[in-house]
Amino acid sequence: xxxxxxxxxxxxxxxxxxxxxxxxxxxxxxxxxxxxVDADLGMTNLGGMVGIDHAPTIHDVLAGRAPxxxxxxxxxxxxxxxxxxxxxxxFVDASPDNLxxxxxxxxxxxxxxxxxxxxxxxxxxxxxxxxxxxAILVTTxxxxxxxxxxxxxxxxxxxxxxxxGAVVLQAQPxxxxxxxxxxxxxxxxxxxxxxxxxxxxxxxxxxxLDRVATQAYRTLARKVGNFVxxxx
Numbered sequence: 189x190x191x192x193x194x195x196x197x198x199x200x201x202x203x204x205x206x207x208x209x210x211x212x213x214x215x216x217x218x219x220x221x222x223x224x225v226d227a228d229l230g231m232t233n234l235g236g237m238v239g240i241d242h243a244p245t246i247h248d249v250l251a252g253r254a255p256x257x258x259x260x261x262x263x264x265x266x267x268x269x270x271x272x273x274x275x276x277x278x279f280v281d282a283s284p285d286n287l288x289x290x291x292x293x294x295x296x297x298x299x300x301x302x303x304x305x306x307x308x309x310x311x312x313x314x315x316x317x318x319x320x321x322x323a324i325l326v327t328t329x330x331x332x333x334x335x336x337x338x339x340x341x342x343x344x345x346x347x348x349x350x351x352x353g354a355v356v357l358q359a360q361p362x363x364x365x366x367x368x369x370x371x372x373x374x375x376x377x378x379x380x381x382x383x384x385x386x387x388x389x390x391x392x393x394x395x396x397l398d399r400v401a402t403q404a405y406r407t408l409a410r411k412v413g414n415f416v417x418x419x420x
Contacts, residue, residue: 190221191416192291192301193352194320196344197327198336200307203357205234207326207380208304210393210402211355214409216267217393220299220416223260223268225291227316228306229282232272237390238263245273249290250282256293264394268298284311291319300416313340318347322415325354325374329363334371341372352415353377355408378408 195208205228212224226234226246235242242261244254249270256270263269294301303320306312317323323344327337337354344351353375356368360382369376383401386392392401 190295190298190300191322191419192295192303192320193412194303194305194316194323194349196305196313196317196323196325196340197333198308198338198340200231202326202328202333202337203380204228204307204326205237205304206387206390207324207355207357208302209234209237209391210405211324211408211412212300212302213263213265213267213391214393214405215300215302215413215416216265218406218409218413220413221268221297222300222302223270223294223298224263225270225294225301225303225316226272227284227287227303227312229272229284229312230306230310232274234304235269235271238267238269240269240271242269242271243273246270246290247273247275247282250284250286252286253281256290264391270294284315287315288319291316299420300412308336314343314347317344317349320349321419322350322352324352324377324412325372327354327356327368327372328358329356329360329368334368338372341374352412355380358382377411378404380404380408 216222248254303316356379359379
């Protein structure tokens with residue numbers, strides 16, 4: 189049975205999808221069998237980030253229109269992707285309540301399942317958080333983003349999901365990572381520096397092998413992989 193990790197961040201735009209994609213691919217590159225899941229049902233963009241336009245989608249599975257096996261597709265570096273749909277009617281028909289059995293089915297087939305969640309306190313955050321073994325919080329150094337991420341840490345505690353740690357995106361040379369760790373009261377697993385050029389051509393771990401951001405994601409993946417192996 190594999191491990192399930194929810195990628196959570198209270199504020200939209202902090203880079204949850206970016207972290208999901210790059211962490212999942214880096215884990216796959218490290219030898220783990222990984223699935224990345226777009227559970228941000230109202231704002232799906234994971235498939236587009238990895239260059240995938242595939243149907244059926246997670247929305248079709250949640251609506252009971254397609255089996256999970258038909259919605260899975262191979263992505264960069266061999267990672268398995270469960271993309272979403274950008275059609276409004278698909279969102280209306282998809283029930284977040286069906287996420288848990290979907291996640292459990294994936295857990296039985298993969299070493300690790302990385303789930304991109306919604307922003308804020310909504311079903312697209314709470315349901316995958318409940319289904320996950322642990323959450324990885326995503327924030328930027330921005331004070332508002334960190335305050336919202338602290339709320340996600342509180343949510344994880346409320347639903348009794350473990351906190352693996354946090355990843356800081358858009359880190360600057362003067363970003364004080366230990367202070368962020370203290371503010372969030374979690375371990376910072378990695379700090380990913382801002383790289384505007386690479387951000388326009390994701391995933392960075394595939395397209396920019398020598399960038400510092402890629403090394404940061406590999407560090408994050410190595411730490412996550414240690415937990416996966418310890419629980420195997």
